[in-house]
Amino acid sequence: MKTAFHTTKRSPGFSAIEEPSHAAARILALQFLATLEKIERGTDASFVDCGGRPPHDDESQIDEPAADRRPDVRAAWTSVPADLAVVAVLVARAFKAREGLLQALRCGSPVVVIATHAARLVEPVRRIVKHCIVGHDIGSTNLKSEGMRLLKAGRTGILVRDGLQDTDRPDYGNDLIAQALPIRVPLIGIAPDPMRHLPRDMVRAAEHRLALPALDRSMVEVVIEGLFGERATCRLNDELLRTLDIADFPVALRNVSTAVDAMEAIARTLVRKQAPLDASPSLENLHGYGEAKIWGAALIGDLEQYRSGQIRWNEIDNRGLLLSGPPGTGKTLFANALAKSSRVPLITTSVADWNSERHLSGTLRAIRDVFERAREAAPCILFIDELDGISSRACVSGEYREYWTQIVNCLLEQLGCHDDRTGVIVVGATNFPDRIDPAVRRAGRLDREIAIRLPDVIALVEIFRHHLHPHPPPDVSLMTLALAARGRTGADVEAFVRRARGLSRRAGRELTIEDVLNEIRQGRPVLSAMAKRRVAIHEAGHAVVGRALGVGSIVDISIHDAGGELILEPAFDGTSTLSTMEACLAALMAGRVAEEIVLGDVSIGVGLGSTSDLAKATRIAGDIELKFGLGVLGPIHVEMSSKDVLFLPGILEAVSARLGEAEKTARSTIEMYRRDLTLIADALQESGYLSGSEIEELLRSPDVDPSAMIGAVPIQT
Incomplete structure (x- = not known):
């Protein structure tokens, strides 16, 4: 017997979003935005279609309005929050990927689970589902103990879990699902990772498993159309588009009144957002990173498939990495490049930051807080520098043993909580891997160690090319610079070029090869x-x-x-x-x-x-x-x-x-x-x-x- 969600040969979990008709998905998204607009205005909040007609049980009637008609939206600015509008478009795309699902929700009793990939999106998705899909004419019930008495025929049960509570796990809440299933009403579960956060029996019973898709060019255009009442072509280049996040929309659209201005504002916001990362190369442009670069490329591909619902979180094997190597070899640069190429947030911390707290309780709280921030921003990369600052318990004795044991145990607890670490890639960095507690490096934690070695000559050439961009000295031989700097780190190269630029700037002339060579050699004699x-x-x-x-x-x-x-x-x-x-x-x-x-x-x-x-x-x-x-x-x-x-x-x-x-x-x-x-x-x-x-x-x-x-x-x- 075939099930509706088993549509991909790659994974038995959340299937890839099939390419829907963009026109149909656009219409549904605009319906959602029109409904949200009415709610924000305090008027009728029932489900409406593009022609303003009352809701229909026949999905085909909902999806086929007149071509020249559009929802009731403002011509200049809608009161719907921009980030909520984006989520509405994502949900519309996800639901339109499943033919007949909307009709089944209004006429049947399907079980649907939705993967949001991020805790912060659970509540917005719930609002869209409640107001735009279920509607007031049907009504919804919160699937909690106190709400079960309200669940009856003609209503829809909704269960939301953001993955941040101790009870957000598969073995909790199955009794509620056992009570809800015989009532034969639609049941909808919403969580960052349903396999990890929703009751096991709800996922098992689900005929439809959806995942929010990644933002693409067409969806950006629909968001702008819904907010401003007019269409505008997305002018974002691919590099900017891949960094676009839901949180960017409220920042960009705060004081914008037209669709064209909105697109330009989004572009400006992304350029400013990229500024800190633009100084560092993307992963594909890093040189001299060997195995680390291969590991990162595999992770980028996995994250892309995870965001599109093709694989589950527990299928990603590259979830923890320990980078080791001498100071200045670019461990922090690697984390920046990885986040840039993965199009996910980078959260940075260090053991020195944790230990700056005056008391043990503060250190433990700092560790828990940074992991909590990472879970809220998931999918993301959490970079922990100076990891050797947490001493191995085997090397500590006397009065400090209990102190460090509690710190190590707290870190192990956070690293080992895979159910609570969904979407969080942890990259640790150290100059002394042998000083790290062995438990930190066990399977399921930072179980892969890659040593970043000093760059070879070819890598140094490319590092010089990056730091001399966009105008290297004329007739410069980068190989000459690389040979002079052999045995030095990428951080050294940055310092050489920076100091040479400063010297030439103060002298009021262009940078020359001799300026850089002099900084490298620092008076060291050259071979005759x-x-x-x-x-x-x-x-x-x-x-x-x-x-x-x-x-x-x-x-x-x-x-x-x-x-x-x-x-x-x-x-x-x-x-x-x-x-x-x-x-x-x-x-x-x-x-x-x-x-x-x-x-x-x-x-x-x-x-x-x-x-x-x-x-x-x-x-x-x-x-x-x-x-x-x-x-x-x-x-x-x-x-x-x-x-x-x-x-x-x-x-x-x-x-x-x-x-x-x-x-x-x-x-x-x-x-x-x-x-x-x-x-x-x-x-x-x-x-x-x-x-x-x-x-x-x-x-x-x-x-x-x-x-x-x-x-x-x-x-x-």
Whole structure:
């Protein structure tokens, strides 16, 4: 047996709003507005149609007025509140998507549930249903214990729940539904998420499950027509239209008298509304966010389907995210971009805000209040910064343990209340994810952690492009800026550009590349031509040997102010063998070997610091001997510091021998691929940056004149 609401293969829940006839939906919406106008004027509040005729049980008579007739509305301004008018248009569109539903409500006894998606819309929808759909000639009864005695044939039962009360849950109120169903009258339930907030038996019995649609261009035009008595074409561009919210209408239309002025006022309001977010890019224009950007794109799609009724809230899997990473990597920027692209409100808070309260009770109230605000604004994104400010209970002892335990428990309670968190996406941010209480990161809370890393060179180019918009310096090489800023954050880039603009403004001239470079370098010396040549040869050596021996895949290679860098995809993991490790060693030693082959000597940079080539190679060779069970001691795992290794007989010699063999392998490989070394070094010295794909394309080029090869012409060092 088929049911009326099971119309989509995607979800057995609230079906997508089928595309109705816009003309029919417009007529019904104007009927609703005419009825609301009469109520506001204090005149007859019964259901009226577009011709002013009395209500009919025949829906076809309601929907087919003369083409040149319109409802009784004022020519300049109606007394119907603008936000209520918008809700009336949304409800009309939702009901017109179901053929015969209006007639069934007046002649039959269907059970209808309506998803509003937001608590603040429950009461306006109830008013529309009561006055415009049910009407005074039929009457409605509030489905509560005290109202059940009034529910009888010829009336309609309405149950509203905004999801903010403890009793707004599926297991509460089923006894009332059991009493109402045998009376065989229309029953209508209204809630942000009926599956979460209405009695279970009411949802089970529902033949029709509706969801308020998202505002589109045609609905905006109907709202304006109904309020001002004249039609006007919606002139909002797509970017503004996607940010339009019901709450924008009262703000925009407060002192407007014509439809054309109304459209312009809405546009101005949205432009002002967008101003705080316009400074930040949308999610699709963010760069260097990797997995976080993929997560956000999936969420945007899910929210769009949720708002259109195609999926239920509990089908959205991306409801909680923990962003981690160093300061300045753009965690707050990500939240802004996510809200902008999702077209939902962003509510921001931080643990520092909560802890600014003088007493524990104030902190607990602050936590509950911000979640309450988020529930009222749903669907929305709640961004919690500095989440590590709430200490893990395992790290707290003594007199502070009970204090922090109550705070953590309060946060866990809010995060875990999925029934009360409908429509609220929680994004937490931290610089220290290991300090957060493990319970916060359990399934159903902030159960997905994504680390935002420092932007790479390509991401830095796009970040500079964004902050230099709309007028970057003429003839500027953004790659030059990105290479100089390698290792810095997006926040650093913003500061560099801001300070450079200030300098040029005070000097009364246009911004130049030197202004930005000076801010980046802050007096730091740059590589000389000779040093840059040596770095190019060194990094080309790594690239040639790593590529020839299959050590991971090259992401990019670059020269920056502090030297050079080759980025490889992970070269080894738990499935690696001894031959894999030996290839890694050869690739690490290859920069040193390339310098010696081409320039005749080796620089000390290969061994400067714990992140140098020689330090990395020594650690790997030591791990082969002491941890991986592949060395002279056989199958053994010993945790030892580098100093301790010196006192373990035979180990230092074994490590040194492995590094010597790695140098021999690197040397023979470079001699075999000398042409490749030449091509890569020349191109790198020229551009300062090569991506992995650019290296592959370069090496596929035809043979060059041997005189152009490194070594064929003496290099001055």
